[in-house]
Amino acid sequence: MSPASAATVNERKAAVLAVRSLSVTFQSPTGPFEALRNVTLHVRPGEKIGLVGESGSGKSTIARVVLGLLQEERDVAVSGSVRLGLREILGDQSFIRESRGDRVSMIFQDAVSALNPTFTIGDQFKEVLRRRNPTISTAAALRRARVALADVYLHEPDRVLGSYVFQLSGGMSQRVMIALALINDPDLIVADEPGSSLDVTVQARTLHLMNDLIGRRRTSVMFISHNLGVVREFADRVYVIYRGGIVEHATTAQLFADPRHPYTRALLAAIPRLDQRGIPDVPETIPGFADPLIEHEGCEEPSLASA
Amino acid sequence: MSPLVRTLIHRLAASLVVLAGVSMLMFVVARVIPGDPARIALGPNATEAQVEALRRERHLDQPIPVQYWEYVREVARGNLGNSLYSNRPVRQDIAQYLPATLELIFAAAAMIVLIGIPVGVLSARYRRRLGDHLGRVGSIVGVSTPAFVWGVILQLVFAYFWRLFPIEGRLAASLPPPPPITGFFVIDSVLAGDGKTLIDSLHHLALPALALAMAGIGQTARLTRASMVETYRKPFIEMAHAYGFREARISNRYAFRPALVPVLTILGLDIAALLGNAFLVESVFGWPGLSRYGVEVILHKDLDAIVGTVLIIAAAFLVANIAVDLLVAVVNPRIRFAGGRA
Structure with a gap:
């Protein structure tokens, strides 16, 4: 067997994303701030994982490290290991720079502000398609974009392609965003609170649509959300993150049937329910929130050797 | 419609x-x-x-x-x-002096756009590095020094000490003006196919236009930088980075276009205001333009x-x-x- 094909076999078995002992410290004028502490997580091919925590817990920091964006900033210390497929991306930006928008893409929380207001949607599709195929013609790019828009049920693709983002509704923009994220057929999509700026019914439709498309292509997804309901519906496995550290790791079924970490229990208790009055209280902090990671059975990353 | x-x-x-x-x-x-x-x-x-x-x-x-x-x-x-x-028709006087002033202003405007905007874009792209600091200090100096002072400084340095440029006038005394079609010496000499006159008129134009443009260049560079830095913080730029668009492409196209809007608005006012400053520069460089004419007729x-x-x-x-x-x-x-x- 040639080394090249051996690599492909391993690539197929390996996790799409493997993060080990990731720590991130920001240097600020008021002193260092530890945004992530010893975070370990993995995403297998075709798997959808959820990353749940409050705002400020470090969810988005993980996303920015995975895309290699944080490493390009000053005054940030990143340590540990982040592998995309078999390639380590910490310490060497070249691979992740090539991969962004191609092997890895991202769905943003608010598509309306994530799309450039001064270029047409068609221009932005062309720009993203050029990431994979730098010589693609305008006609070919628009052809691909039309198909992608039909996939997200936008029925007048030509009108959408000729539009600017402010001419589309929030729901349409989010669909455009999804089509953009999928158009280069990435191995991994990072979805940062997708659609949370939309109203609830539009968000639900958009998320179902995204889930369908991703499921059909067996794309791996890292879902970032503060919304346990969304995670419960779409994730296979969940990491709960609290103040920069993972506190509980379980399959979705395990987590909701048997939440073990005090912080997870507090989060679950905080979901507003129609049969109760008002909004439940989440304590700012209790000693138990700092308990060490609880990992449920069968969730460990399979080692390459045994796979 | x-x-x-x-x-x-x-x-x-x-x-x-x-x-x-x-x-x-x-x-x-x-x-x-x-x-x-x-x-x-x-x-x-x-x-x-x-x-x-x-x-x-x-x-x-x-x-x-x-x-x-x-x-x-x-x-x-x-x-x-x-x-x-003089009992001459005013129209005739203006037709004589206006082109010289417009030529000066257009040249200054071109310098403002072609120097000010790129300096601001590069400053924002390499913000907080050495080049950015130099650009910002230079811009402040440009903005805070009046045009007639620039005129005298440029005249002293480039025309008097180094003798690289003529000290005053639109054209060397030895050359006849090009046949007047537009009144712009640069354009008329091109139309007449007269390379020597063209080069000499550009040579005469360079210093007064630069003196007139300095403040605008500094202002535009500062404004472009501020607008670009502001735009870099927008989600659509984060998206461009997340999708791996090249840094140069983001800087020159993706961030540039939205950042240009406030710059253009101010730029228009700056260029129009050149008309007022042109008088002092015209006086320093003996430029036979409308601003000088305007002061004469008021007196x-x-x-x-x-x-x-x-x-x-x-x-x-x-x-x-x-x-x-x-x-x-x-x-x-x-x-x-x-x-x-x-």
């Missing part, structure tokens, strides 16, 4: 109203300031009868509204009246010439503003679709 065309017509109509207002104001102001224009024009040796005759000839003995009516009739025929002083209380000069400058200001608004609409689709009212 497209919203853009409708906006354009609307703006042109509004400009006419502004011009009418400016002409009235200048007409009255020129006449109410102390001093008898007829007496000043004829000098202290003229007899009272001669002065009276000139007053009657020019309707200066009539009430101001009647005089204004006469003036409007004159303007409607395409004239701007005659100089009290002589040359009524029609004052109003005519101010009208032309106001018209140039309005045209510059409309041009900028159209450019902004081209760059910013949100304004384009709202018909200039977003």
